[in-house]
Amino acid sequence: xxxxxxxxxxxxxxxxxxxxxxxxxxxxxxxxxxxxxxxxxxxxxxxxxxxxxxxxxxxxxxxxxxxxxxxxxxxxxxxxxxxxxxxxxxxxxxxxxxxxxxxxxxxxx
Amino acid sequence: xxxxxxxxxxxxxxxxxxxxxxxxxxxxxxxxxxxxxxxxxxxxxxxxxxxxxxxxxxxxxxxxxxxxxxxxxxxxxxxxxxxxxxxxxxxxxxxxxxxxxxxxxxxxxxxxxxxxxxxxxxxxxxxxxxxxxxxxxxxxxxxxxxxxxxxxxxxxxxxxxxxxxxxxxxxxxxxxxxxxxxxxxxxxxxxxxxxxxxxxxxxxxxxxxxxxxxxxxxxxxxxxxxxxxxxxxxxxxxxxxx
Numbered sequence: 001x002x003x004x005x006x007x008x009x010x011x012x013x014x015x016x017x018x019x020x021x022x023x024x025x026x027x028x029x030x031x032x033x034x035x036x037x038x039x040x041x042x043x044x045x046x047x048x049x050x051x052x053x054x055x056x057x058x059x060x061x062x063x064x065x066x067x068x069x070x071x072x073x074x075x076x077x078x079x080x081x082x083x084x085x086x087x088x089x090x091x092x093x094x095x096x097x098x099x100x101x102x103x104x105x106x107x108x109x
Numbered sequence: 110x111x112x113x114x115x116x117x118x119x120x121x122x123x124x125x126x127x128x129x130x131x132x133x134x135x136x137x138x139x140x141x142x143x144x145x146x147x148x149x150x151x152x153x154x155x156x157x158x159x160x161x162x163x164x165x166x167x168x169x170x171x172x173x174x175x176x177x178x179x180x181x182x183x184x185x186x187x188x189x190x191x192x193x194x195x196x197x198x199x200x201x202x203x204x205x206x207x208x209x210x211x212x213x214x215x216x217x218x219x220x221x222x223x224x225x226x227x228x229x230x231x232x233x234x235x236x237x238x239x240x241x242x243x244x245x246x247x248x249x250x251x252x253x254x255x256x257x258x259x260x261x262x263x264x265x266x267x268x269x270x271x272x273x274x275x276x277x278x279x280x281x282x283x284x285x286x287x288x289x290x291x292x293x294x295x296x297x298x299x300x301x302x303x304x305x306x307x308x309x310x311x312x313x314x315x316x317x318x319x320x321x322x323x324x325x326x327x328x329x330x331x332x333x334x335x336x337x338x339x340x341x342x343x344x345x346x347x348x349x350x351x
Contacts, residue, residue: 007313007339008346072314076274 006068013065020058045107052108059100067093114138116189118147120159121201124210131199132156144184144192145173148200148212161212168326171262175212176201181267183326204267219263222279227305228286231298241295253292256285256334258327265321265331277310281321281331284312288334291341303342312338 001009031041045051071089074080080088115135123129134151145163152159163173168186175184177192178199192198206214234241244250265281272278287306290296306312312335321331 002307003309003311003313004307004342004346008343011343076271 006071009064010068013061013068016057016061017065020054020061023054024058042107046109048108052104055104055108056101059097059104062100063093063097066096115196116147116193117197118151119197119199120148120151120212121199122159122211124208124213126210129208138189142189144175144177144182144187144189144198144200147189147198148175148184159212160210169260171260174203174262174264174267174326176204176267181264181324183262183264186326203263205269205272206263206267214263216263219266219280219282220261222283222310223261223286225305226279226283226287226311227298227302228283228290230290230293231296231301233295233297243294247294249292249294252337253289256289256329256331259285259329260327262326264324264326268320268324270318270320271314271316275310275314278314279306279310279312281315281335284315284338285321285329285331285334287312288337291338300345303338303345306338307342312342315339 067089070092071085074085074089114137116138117133118136119131119133121129122132134155136147136150136155139146145166148159148161149163152161161173161175163185164170165172166185168183171183173184174181176182176199177184177187178194180192181203182192184200189198200212202208202212203214206216206218209215259282261282263282266272269278269281272280284306287302291299291302296302315332315335317332317336319332322329322333325331
């Protein structure tokens with residue numbers, strides 16, 4: 001993947017994340033009024049196709065966006081070059097995807 | 110301004126063949142004096158082995174840029190009174206470029222990137238054709254005009270923190286040159302320009318920190334030129350054409 005394609009992937013994933021972040025924070029502030037227990041949260045999210053798709057796409061966008069951004073930081077701040085930098089940032093993206101997917105599955109399945 | 114007889118000028122000496130070290134000179138102070146005047150006084154009166162570079166002395170040739178008190182400047186147009194820190198000035202070779210000796214930086218990487226950014230003319234006509242008429246008020250022409258007064262002094266390249274962190278980055282001057290050609294009605298190969306600025310170290314490496322525009326001695330705006338290239342490449346990606 002070229003530098004330009006990474007650039008576009010990072011911008012497009014940011015575009016996808018923007019409404020997710022707003023809805024995520026908005027719902028949190030709204031739902032937490034008067035206290036909220038884990039059981040109440042799971043009661044709303046488990047079995048919900050909407051929240052599965054919502055947080056599923058959110059996790060995919062975060063993994064792409066963060067991995068590309070960290071790849072740049074690894075190059076400019078840590079001085080990593082070439083394949084080493086690509087492999088490390090790909091592993092970071094994969095790790096974020098696995099952790100996030102596991103969390104989404106745990107609260108919505 | 111208080112009266113003073115002398116300036117304390119610290120110059121970075123050395124290069125690949127000699128260790129880098131600061132050397133301090135006492136230089137006579139005058140009412141009207143540029144940083145280049147000060148450096149020339151040292152070379153002519155104190156130490157003839159001091160190496161530096163200049164040509165036109167009027168801000169046209171782009172030869173005399175140096176770091177002055179840690180900031181890249183065109184020294185022939187920088188008045189001493191504007192940059193004096195107490196009664197002292199520190200002068201060094203341009204940042205982000207290899208040092209040849211003392212105050213002379215090796216400009217090769219800067220000009221190599223100029224070429225790598227496809228900063229060259231791709232003609233639309235031959236010498237046998239009539240000269241193309243250019244509309245001076247067209248939007249594209251205005252975009253190009255905004256960047257063509259670059260004197261290749263490398264002040265923006267030295268000011269750029271992205272160049273410092275990423276040696277592959279083409280830098281503001283080369284990318285601005287590419288942008289002026291992209292907007293030139295007489296340039297026949299815009300795709301070649303966009304391809305050249307989309308590769309490793311291309312315009313997408315820019316973090317929009319804006320030091321290029323802040324320090325350009327000709328008050329040009331490479332930051333906006335680079336933003337223009339980013340927009341043009343994104344537009345092309347989605348199938349948009351100029």
